Amino acid sequence: xxxxxxxxxxxxxxxxxxxDDLFRMLKDESSRxxxxxxxxxxxxxxxxxxxxxxxxxxxxxxxxSNYHLETHAFxxxxxxxxxxxxxxxxxxxxxxxxxxxxxxNHYGLFLARELYPDGIVYYSQDAHYSIGKVLRxxxxxxxxxxxxxxxxxxxxxxxxxxxxxxxVPPIVCATIGTTMKGAVDDxxxxxxxxxxxxxxxxxxxxxxxxxxxxxxxxxxxxxWNFSHGIDSIAISGHKMIGSxxxxxxxxxxxxxxxxxxxxxxxxxxxxxxLSGSRNGLTVLFLWYAFHTVGVEGFRAIIPACLEMxxxxxxxxxxxxxxxxxxxxxxxxxxxxxxxxxxxxxxxACQGSHSHLITMPHVTRExxxxxxxxxxxxxxxxxSCPITDRHPSTAQPSxxxxxxxxxxxxxxxxEVSQALAEAxxxxxxxxxxxxxxxxxxxxxxxxxxxxxRVLNQGLDAGREYGRASTEPGxxxxxxxxxxxxxxxxxxxxxxxxxxxxxxLASVTHQCHEAGIRLQAVRFxxxxxxxxxxxxxxxxxxxxxxxxVNRVILN
Ligand SMILES: *Cc1c(COP(=O)(O)O)cnc(C)c1O
Numbered sequence: 371x372x373x374x375x376x377x378x379x380x381x382x383x384x385x386x387x388x389x390d391d392l393f394r395m396l397k398d399e400s401s402r403x404x405x406x407x408x409x410x411x412x413x414x415x416x417x418x419x420x421x422x423x424x425x426x427x428x429x430x431x432x433x434x435s436n437y438h439l440e441t442h443a444f445x446x447x448x449x450x451x452x453x454x455x456x457x458x459x460x461x462x463x464x465x466x467x468x469x470x471x472x473x474x475n476h477y478g479l480f481l482a483r484e485l486y487p488d489g490i491v492y493y494s495q496d497a498h499y500s501i502g503k504v505l506r507x508x509x510x511x512x513x514x515x516x517x518x519x520x521x522x523x524x525x526x527x528x529x530x531x532x533x534x535x536x537x538v539p540p541i542v543c544a545t546i547g548t549t550m551k552g553a554v555d556d557x558x559x560x561x562x563x564x565x566x567x568x569x570x571x572x573x574x575x576x577x578x579x580x581x582x583x584x585x586x587x588x589x590x591x592x593x594w595n596f597s598h599g600i601d602s603i604a605i606s607g608h609k610m611i612g613s614x615x616x617x618x619x620x621x622x623x624x625x626x627x628x629x630x631x632x633x634x635x636x637x638x639x640x641x642x643x644l645s646g647s648r649n650g651l652t653v654l655f656l657w658y659a660f661h662t663v664g665v666e667g668f669r670a671i672i673p674a675c676l677e678m679x680x681x682x683x684x685x686x687x688x689x690x691x692x693x694x695x696x697x698x699x700x701x702x703x704x705x706x707x708x709x710x711x712x713x714x715x716x717x718a719c720q721g722s723h724s725h726l727i728t729m730p731h732v733t734r735e736x737x738x739x740x741x742x743x744x745x746x747x748x749x750x751x752x753s754c755p756i757t758d759r760h761p762s763t764a765q766p767s768x769x770x771x772x773x774x775x776x777x778x779x780x781x782x783x784e785v786s787q788a789l790a791e792a793x794x795x796x797x798x799x800x801x802x803x804x805x806x807x808x809x810x811x812x813x814x815x816x817x818x819x820x821x822r823v824l825n826q827g828l829d830a831g832r833e834y835g836r837a838s839t840e841p842g843x844x845x846x847x848x849x850x851x852x853x854x855x856x857x858x859x860x861x862x863x864x865x866x867x868x869x870x871x872x873l874a875s876v877t878h879q880c881h882e883a884g885i886r887l888q889a890v891r892f893x894x895x896x897x898x899x900x901x902x903x904x905x906x907x908x909x910x911x912x913x914x915x916x917v918n919r920v921i922l923n
Contacts (some may be wrong), residue, residue, distance in 0.1 A: 377830055378677055379525060379608075379915060381668075384543075394892070399716070401606045402714060402716065402736065403716055403731070404715045404716060404717060404726040404732060404736060404737075404740060405712075405715060405717035405718040405725065405727065405729065406716060406718060406779060407579075407580045407606075407609045407610070407701075407727045407729060408608055408609055408612065408729065408732050409432065409608075409609065409610055409612030409731060410612060410729070410731045411612060411729075411730045411731040412611075412612040412614075412659065413654050414575065414613075414614065414654075414765070416658070417443055417651075417654050417655065417658060420631075420654055422756060423439050424439055425440060425441060425649075425650035426439060426440060426647050426648065426650055427440045427441060427442060427445060427466075427648040427649065427650040427653060428440070428647050428648060429447040429641065429642075429643065429646075429648075430631075430640040430641075430642045430788070431446055431466050431467070432446065432464070432468070433640045433863070433879070439650075439670070440650050441650040441654055441657075442650075442714070444654060444657045445466065445467050445650070445653045447660075448619070448653060448657050449465050449466070449489075449621070450620065451660050451665065452465065452605065452619045452621060453465075453621060454665075455581065455582070455595075455630055455665070456586075456595040456596050456603055456605075456621060457595045457596050457597035458595075458596045458621060459596065460699060462622075462625070463596065463621045463622060463623060463624055464543075464621070464622060464623075464624040464627045464628075464642070465619060465620050465621035465622060466619070466620060466642075466648070467607070467617060467619055467649070467652060467653045468617065468618040468619060468620050468644075468645075469616060469617060469618065469645065469648075469649065470579075470606055470607075470608065470616040470617060470618045470863055471577065471579030471604050471606040471609075471618050472500040472503075472504070472618075473498050473618065473645070474579075474603070474604020474605065474606075474618050474620035475498070475501060475543070475575070475577050475601070475604045476500075476504045476507065476508075476644055477604070477620045477622070477643075477644050478575035478576075478601075478604055478620060478622060479491065479504050479505065479508055479510065479541065479615060479706075480508060480644065481573075481601075481626055481627065481630065482541040482573040482575060482601070482602075483508050483510055484629070485626055485630075486541060486571060486632040487574060487679055488538060488539060489510070489538060489539040489540065489541040489571075490510075490511050490512060490513060490515075490535055490539075490540060490541065491505055491510050491511070491512035491513070491541045491542075491543055492512070492513050492515050492528060492531065492540060492541070492542045493512065493514060493515065493542070493543040493544075493545070494514070494515050494516070494522070494523035494524070494545060494548075495514055495515070495516055495517040496517040496521045496522070496523075496548040496551065497548070497577065497922075498545065498549050498577060498579065500577075501543055501577065509576050510541070511827060513531055513535075515527050515528045515531060515550075516854075517553075518553075518921060519865050519899060519901045519921050520551060520553050521550060521552070521553030521696075522548070522553040522554065522555050522841060522922045523545070523555040523556065523560070524627040525543065525556060525559045525560070525563065525637050528542075528560065528563060529563055529566070529790050532564075532567055532569070536569070536885050539571040539572055540564065540569055540572045540573070541572070541573040541574075541575070542560050542572070542573070542575070543575045543577060544557055544574060544575070544576050545578065546576045546577060546578035546579065546581045546582060546585065546594045546603075547580045547581025547582070547584065547585075547701075547720075549580075549725065550580075550701075550703070550718070550720050551696070551699075551703050551723075551725070552580075552581065552695060552700070552701030552703075552727075553696055553726075554585070554591075554592045554696070554698065556592070557574070557576070557592070557593040557594060557598045557599065557600065557625075558593045558598060559913060561598075561599050562826050566886060574599060574600050574601050574603070575598045575600070575601060575602045575603070575604075576594060576595070576602070576603040577603075577604055578603050578604065578605050579605060579606040579609060579618070580606065580609045580610060580701075580727075581594070581605065581699065581838060582594075582603060582604075582605030582606075583605060583606075583609065583610035583611060583697060584610060584675075584698070584699070584700065585671075586668075587668055587669050587671075587672035587673065587751075588633075588672065588673075588693075588698045588813070589674070591698050592698065594615055596603070596621075596782040597814075601622065601623055601626065602620065602621065602623070602626075602633060603620070604619070604620050604621035605618055605619050606618040607652060607655070607656050609617060609729075610668075610672075610729070610730075611659050612659070613652055613655045613656070613658060613666075613802050614655070615649065615651065615655070616652075617649060617652035617656065619656075627642060652871065655891045657881075662913060665751060671730050672700075672891065673687065673870065674730070675700040675728050675729065675730060676698075676699075676700055676728075678700070678728035678737070679686070679699070679701070679702050679733070680731075681702040681728075681734060681737060682702045682726060682728060682737045683702055685737050685738065685741045685820050686702070686744070687743060688908075689741060689745060690705075690800075691704040691705040691707065691744070692704060692705055692903060694893070694903075700727055700728045701725050701726075701727050702725060702726050702727070702728065703724075703725045704723070704724060704725070704726075705722060705723065705724070706719050706721075706723055706724045707724060707743075707744050708724050710743075711740070711743050711744055712781060714743065715740050723795065726740070734830075768812050769813050770798075770812065770813055771811070771813070771814070771820060771824070772809065772810070773785055773809065773810045773811075773816065773824065774807060774808070774809050774844055775807060775809070776807055776808070777803065777804070777805055777806065777807050777808060777811075779806040779808075780808075781790030781801070781803065781810055781879075782801045782803065782887055783874075783877040783878055783881040784808055784827070785810050785812070786873045786877045786878075787874045787878065788823055788824055788827045789823065789824075789870075789874070790870055790871035790873070790874035790875075791823075792819065792820075792823040793870045794814050794815060794816055794819060794820050794870065795814065795815045795868075796812055796813070796814055796873055796892070797812075797813045797814060797815060797892075798813040798892050799811070799813065799888070799891060799892050800812075800815070800889075800892075801887065801889065801890040802848055802888065802889055802893040803886055803887060804848065806848065807844070807848055808846045808848065809844075809848040811923075860905055860906075860909040861889075861903050861904060861905045862904050862909070862912060862913050862916065862920050863893065863901050863902070863903055863920065863921050864876060864901065864902050864903075864904055864916055864919045864921065865899055865901055865919050865920075866899060866901070866902060866919070867898065867899050868898050868900065872900075876902075876904075876916065876919070877890075879915060879916070880906065880912065880915065883915050884911045885906045885908050885911055885912050885915065886907045887904055887905070887906050887912075888905045888906060888907060889904070889905040891903050901921065
């Protein structure tokens with residue numbers, strides 16, 4: 371035994387119990403870990419013996435240092451794998467293993483600031499919260515750009531903003547897989563804006579914390595990596611790969627890094643990294659993952675995750691929570707369920723949305739159990755502003771207005787025109803049209819006025835049943851006809867601006883084109899816009915008719 375060994379007495383019984391309790395809690399909670407993008411399917415027990423050394427990867431991974439208890443050689447191998455995955459040109463990037471996505475973003479934007487001290491950073495509303503913090507740390511001026519409803523950066527807003535600041539080098543921090551909706555910012559679009567305004571001095575950092583380990587394994591992914599013109603990228607290691615200690619990677623163009631490197635005599639190496647002392651153990655985890663699961667293993671795991679996401683959508687769809695995802699993402703967004711459910715399943719929430727992320731450890735059984743929890747009467751979307759449940763099981767709430775019509779008339783079109791003419795704004799809506807008839811259930815900002823308008827319309831000869839809050843058996847029966855399972859693949863999401871008459875203009879366009887809308891419902895309603903989901907009898911024609919409004923698929 372070396373002298374002065376630090377563990378002089380064994381743990382007390384009380385302390386041991388505390389650790390046992392903690393262990394039990396972690397084990398229990400990790401069986402319902404659906405909301406955060408951290409893979410818990412890993413086994414690094416073979417590496418436990420390395421806990422015996424004060425491993426420290428201080429300094430630049432490519433430069434030898436005086437500190438020899440390090441894993442730099444392994445780090446360089448891991449970096450080489452990430453270079454391959456991000457299509458970095460051979461020998462032209464530099465990087466290191468970070469403490470996570472945040473440090474990678476910090477490094478990328480630090481590099482950008484050193485290159486363009488007079489630059490302005492542009493990032494979207496849906497960017498990760500780490501970006502705002504990093505910008506404060508770096509003292510960089512920045513402008514937040516609007517997001518589109520699908521979570522990606524709004525290029526029109528970016529264009530207008532760049533136009534105003536043409537004299538300043540733009541530093542764009544693009545999100546490759548937004549935290550809430552899994553959206554990928556349009557890299558090609560951003561670069562064409564640089565070209566449009568002849569912005570030669572520009573920088574493009576990619577925050578690819580989760581999706582940087584998904585997109586390499588997706589068929590025809592959107593542009594996201596070095597081959598598409600990014601200057602640096604941050605990816606988390608503990609997300610898709612999985613690690614008991616958070617970690618990540620940052621890669622940047624070597625030519626830029628060399629311009630800012632400084633050497634330090636004390637450690638005998640280049641001080642190129644943000645942290646001084648760096649974790650050399652997480653390097654071993656990542657190396658181990660790439661040498662056991664391997665890149666080929668991830669090539670199988672990622673499609674399985676996407677399939678599980680598709681399964682989750684199929685399973686949640688009948689619950690009326692409007693689940694959706696980007697085709698390249700395992701993040702499934704849906705209407706926020708009760709606090710009880712979000713806490714039990716550790717679902718991340720933002721406003722009226724929640725999401726689950728089908729990481730490799732997520733099973734069908736867990737999704738089924740979540741769905742059962744969400745179906746329970748006590749768990750009915752209590753915290754959600756729009757209460758739209760499965761029509762066949764839910765009684766419309768007191769605030770709802772229900773109308774029933776025949777199949778010969780376009781009930782939805784008539785109702786939305788009538789409300790638009792009266793300047794009334796629709797807050798929630800579900801509509802079904804089948805051969806046996808049609809029904810519209812809706813909520814408006816002024817219910818009394820809406821009832822008056824709709825019943826006047828009826829008296830004036832409109833062809834729908836009396837608007838009422840008593841849905842009756844016929845309405846409930848019609849509402850139950852909608853086949854959500856079948857409808858899901860054909861549905862399109864359409865954006866409405868927040869103006870009275872927006873829905874009316876969509877329904878009328880369909881009516882004029884002879885497309886029958888079989889199912890319509892409001893997914894969500896923001897301050898400036900709303901997203902509705904449409905199913906029509908001719909999905910392709912519907913899609914092309916509304917192409918300017920379609921936000922997904
Ligand atoms: C998780 C995440 C981050 C932060 O990564 P950490 O590894 O938690 O520091 C940054 N950006 C996005 C888009 C993320 O999803």
